[in-house]
Amino acid sequence: MSIEKLAIFGGSPVKTMPFGTGKRFGEEEAKEVLEALEQNTLFYHFGSKVKQFLADFNAIYNLQYSVATSSGTAAIHVALGAAGITVGDEVITSPVTDQGTLIGILYQNAIPVFADLDPHTYNMDPISIESRIAGRTKAILVVHLAGNPADMDRIMDIARRYKLKVIEDCAQSYLTAYKGRYVGTFGDYGCFSTNDFKHISTGDGGIVTVNSGEQADYYTTHAFADKNYHRFGGMVSRDISSLAPNYRMTELQGAVGIAQLKKLHWICGQRERYGETITAGIQGLPGIAAPKITEGGKSTYWFYLMLIKEEELTCTRDAFSQALEKEGIPNAPGYIAEAVYMNRLFQHRTAYSGSHFPFDITGITYSEGLCPVAEEILRTSIYLNISEFYTEQDISEMIAGIRKVALYYQNI
Secondary structure, X not given: OOOOOOHHHOOOOOOOOOOOOOOOOOHHHHHHHHHHHHOOXXXXXXXXXXXXXXHHHHHHHOOOOEEEEOOHHHHHHHHHHHOOOOOOOEEEEOOOOOOHHHHHHHHOOOEEEEOOEOOOOOOEOHHHHHHOOOOOEEEEEEEOHHHOOOOHHHHHHHHHHHOOEEEEEOOOOOOOEEOOEXXXXXXXXXXXXXXXXXXXXXXXXXXXXXXXXXXXXXXXXXXXXXXXXXXXXXXXXXXXXXXOOEOOOOHHHHHHHHHHHOOHHHHHHHHHHHHHHHHHHHOOOOOEEOOOOOOOEEOOOOEEEEEEOHHHEOOOHHHHHXXXXXXXXXXXEOOOOOOHHHOHHHHHOOOOOOOOOOHHHOOOOOOOXXXXXXXXXHHHEEEEEOOOOOOHHHHHHHHHHHHHHHHHOEOO
16 A cells, blocks of 8 residues: 655645635524614613523424523623622532633632543543542532533533532533433523534524523523523513622624524534544544544534644654644644643632632642543644534545545554
């Protein structure tokens, strides 16, 4: 079998044409925004756009209640606040995520505790979750990474046995299915992001699902996103009993969201199809491990993360990444540089300048090796972008580029 010379060594690159692009926003969004402006108010409580956005979202997810927020980060903070997470509580979450998952925990003066990951799905390992439960544990904050659902049956079983709240971070996982249901509907709360780097965008924004279906829980969640003011019917109560932030969504964001939701099924369908095509195309290659979709689940591939098995190749992960880039396939070594607990905030235990609070409540420290599987995933993975606007040719060339580099560097 002849091995093609890699572009990095002077060969011809696999991909020479630009990737497909498209317009995310158009006349539909402009129409909704103009209608919002014509209301002569952009405040969610007086206008109709945020209400309609949530009604449309609830219809897709078969929900009764959800609350709009100013960001996905805000959505998670709101869910934590509504769940009663408070000073000194411990919240178990993933070490491979965005800082937005963690900010709300720390603003509630609670303490993040990190569970290790499944080496194949890159989601939180239920065995590790259970091993991290202690007397202060009050919640599990589940991250559905890159559109792949976590193992919610096992996680919910753990939560029920230990009487823990479950909050789902679905920022990267719109219309991600697990055993016939969408993620975000299993736990007590589901949190979504509508910033510009998600399946749909309102610039910034977020949604919290209130999955109990209880009106009292909805009122609590709604109020926590709005300074603990209660705005229901024609009345506004400002008699607050505890601290809450102002995370309100504006009518402009809601207006854009209405139009964006109409495209959501197409967006997620394209991404699912393209992700599955890549997996099929690289199956059996030396040195490559495709992401495994959780049993009973379907992924909507916010991005594609594959692992490089260096023992089967004559190159490192970084060298593979560089060679793939020269073939015309943009990529990045790893998803984030290191597990989040290696950030200075956790290493120095300085959520607040000049203080070790709330970490000093328990004296917790975060050391390298805390989550070895997660650290190995980040050390050996390659991140590939997927877009609903890519063409079939783009996906075929991505596969061809990966195959070319893997076969060149195979250890024979």
